[in-house]
Amino acid sequence: MAESTATSTGARRRRVPRMTRTDRIVLVVLVGLPTILHVAFVWVPTLSSVALSFTDWNGVGGLDAIEWVGLRNYEQVFTIYPPFWPALRNNALWMLFLVLVPTAFGLFLAVALDKQIRGSRFYQSALYLPVVLAPALVGFITQIVFTRDTGLVNGLLGLTGEGAPDWLGDSTLNLPTVMLASGWRHAGYVMVLYLAGLKSVDHALREAAVLDGASEWQAFRHVIFPALKPINVVVLVVTVIESLRTFDLVYVINKGTNGLELLSVLITQNIIGEASRIGFGSAIAVMLLLVSTVFIVVYLGQVFRKDADR
């Protein structure tokens, strides 16, 4: 007969009544099989890539063709590889931009649409639509809108000829332009995250604030925004990861050159394609991995701190 420890839910971890042996085995299989799959096809390759970053290999041949070179790839990336530092800087700028602009705008949109005004569903759909489109399509749209001589923006503004702003070709203009396109997509994603978050903010809190005579802005700033804290962290981390993973957008526009260098593009250039500098590319990949990991740890730390609080 199964015994259950008398507990009050939430005060102690749930204790499963003693399981049968079959049950135990079943559970191990249920959990173990997917875990093995996940580890085998995601984590093993990741660790292999880290190992490869210390080698010199052109992707052809087996283990005997791989030459150990220690930190040489990293040295080269830092010292003699011109696109690296611009790429790092661009990734940082991208991150900063995404966090500050589309995220804030997404929050604003969410708050605005949370009021259940007329047409709310339509607005939500329209603003969310870019998120569903493939990034390559977004890149294509960016091109037809921003090309200097034949693009929509310059065409509508009547700017033609040599003096017209070269939104995609000028290395001082193109990063902001492309970031804008990325923000176009990102704002919708963030909006929806916050919409759900706002739904779960206790209405009693809001009504209390209103009754106390607070203006909308005050209610937002002192009551609602603090209550959104867990979502803020999620949005932050998701945004950061998205900014680090961006690839298709710049690649479609100009293969990630001339001001649009990004780490993901450099990795792809070196690993995929003819270049086949596997060791070198893996070194860049490891650096990207390290940056991602920092934020993953932050994300998960936040999530599990909540668990511990329960």
Next chain:
Amino acid sequence: MTARDFRPPSSLLPGAGLSRRQVLLGLAGAAAVPLLGACGGGDGGSGGDGTGPVSIGSNSSNPNSAAAWQATFDAFTAKSGIQVEVNTTDHETFKQQINSYLQGSPQDVFMWNAGDRKSALVEAGLVSDMSDVWATVGDNYSAAQKEASTAADGKQYLLPYFQFPWAVFYRRSLFEERGYAVPTTMDEFTALAGQMQADGLVPLAFAAKDGWPQMGLFDILDMRINGFDHHMALMRGEEPWTGPRVAAVFEAWRDLFPYLQSGALGRSWQQAAGSVVAKEAGMMYHGMSLGSEFTGEAYDDLDFFGFPVIDPAIGAGAIDAPIDGLMISSDPDDRLAVNRFLEFMSTGEAQMIRLQNEPSEVAAALDADTSLYTPLQKKAAEFIASAENVAQFMDRDTSPAFASTVLTPALQQFIDRPDDYPTIQQQIEQQRKPIFG
């Protein structure tokens, strides 16, 4: 029907209505085709009696080009009874995954480029030697073409099927209207450019967004200033990128900048060609592939001249004229059938099946029936044939890793700030040693 059978949209095929399978079956049944005394013996490949089928990896995915290729393969099957199975990938993807493709389970034959681009594959052991085919059909190719198809070990690895020259293209009617004369020396060229500028035209249309068109200018300037041998040595990583010779190339290029179309980094070559079509720009140094942007009467109006002489001692005998060809993967199923296939593809007759509808290329074979060419193609064929030395273009002549990860960003940087060329030379040189070893 195996998953590898290629099914071009029937509406685009000549003789629409018949499925490919029907055509093949019909022909195979009707054709007598011997094929065979040569049965048995395999020279090279793993067993194969010469009856095929032959599989080919194609990078020509655009529906019209694909249909043209299919017509060529069908002609081969009609003649030999050997089936051809096609695996098509779009051009860009094919290039990107070439290494993983060849190490995985590639087709017997695949389309690729001559120059060092092929040598990289040779060194990696991913392709088969085809000197035996060249022994049979070599006479149908020029010495320059053979050179481009040969690797460092002296054996041939590629079979050319089309080629096109890089030259300065212009619209004849524009030159006639404005009374421009075709220049032969650099001085005449810059004078002409100045004249065009004064007339309100952009002298040289120029695009750099795609990363590769600008390589053409570097190539030709290097060949004109330092000679073909220096250029090839530079491409092979044997010459330093610092120093006065390469500096002279960058300087000459920098001096051309007043005449080059501005905003090149944001312009694709199609857009640049568009300005020549629209008579907003006078000239454009590019490959003949830009012909695809000139339709109808614009195409008839299209003409070219070779890049002018800079140093009379060196002359203008060297040009860039990339060759596209076929290569054999490392372990084809039926080597005998593959050889037959290549022998067929080496003939002008086979190459012209495609080229009737591709006005931007010329057949590589010497026995191609030039009466089927447009006047432009004829001129191009003569231009290539009479060149003393033929290079394959920077991104095909040098190590692929060097071209894509070092030279592309470096040249972009140069175009952004031409005066920075000494620093850029330094940076290129620093990266040359690790890559070339």
Next chain:
Amino acid sequence: MTVTTRPERVAARGEPGERPRRTRRVRAPRVVLHLVLVVATTLWLAPIAYALYTSLRPYSDTAEHGYVSLARSLTLDNYITAFAGADLPHYFLNTMLVAVPAIVVTLLLASFVAFGISRFSWRLNIPLLILFTAGNLLPHQVIITPLYRMFLEIPLPEFMSESELLYDSYWGLILIHVAVQTGFCVFVLSNYMRTIPVELTEAATMDGASVLRQYRQVILPLCRPPLAALATLEFTWIYNDFFWPLVLMPTGEKRPIMAALANLRGQYFVDNNLVAAGALLTAVPTVVVFFLLQRQFVNGLTMGATKG
């Protein structure tokens, strides 16, 4: 912190118990709000509308008059060529061959793991959760080369793969999608399952139900909302993916629909109007899925965010 959602039940105007509201003061700001939203929506939809407009024009029209011009003629030719010429239905089927099994298997396996780690207490629960969640956040370029090598080594029987390897087979693509996407799904589902009251499973256990019975009869039915939401999300992500097939599926004919789009480009000549038509066509299924399941979609993204 438990978050509760209480439907807002403020008395409507005229009803008894109506609270005095600042309706008069909210009027003007509300109009401004609508204005802002309309402007934002227009800006948001404009690029897509422009792409649509471009795709309806023949190449000759835009070549002659430029892209920013009034169309001299409109045509559906680009769509027809893209659909038939690029053989979109065929490639769409390819995508379905990968997406549908991948989604089903991913959700199944993820629900197993989520069930195990959220309903029972093991010491490994949290490390496992971290493992899966982190695995989903890794950039894919990081793992492609070793993965490619692995795929070349793992054999498959001939009826499963022509190449007799995991390489160049649909099974291989399904596998990698499952392996990667399981991470996110585990995170979401475990968070959701955590909120299911213990009493329900305890009751089942009292009745002598095995864990499998608990899973099948108690937990799974309750998970329909997050499962539906995840299904729609996963569909979008897998549908839009072209990275795995780029390296792991060399046979052009078998590639998914994003490859069809690439096929529309020539080696040198690119007809942008045609590509626009193709791109918009390929976007249709994801948009359809989005509209049909919008409510689930919204829920799906936020499952991981707000719960837990």
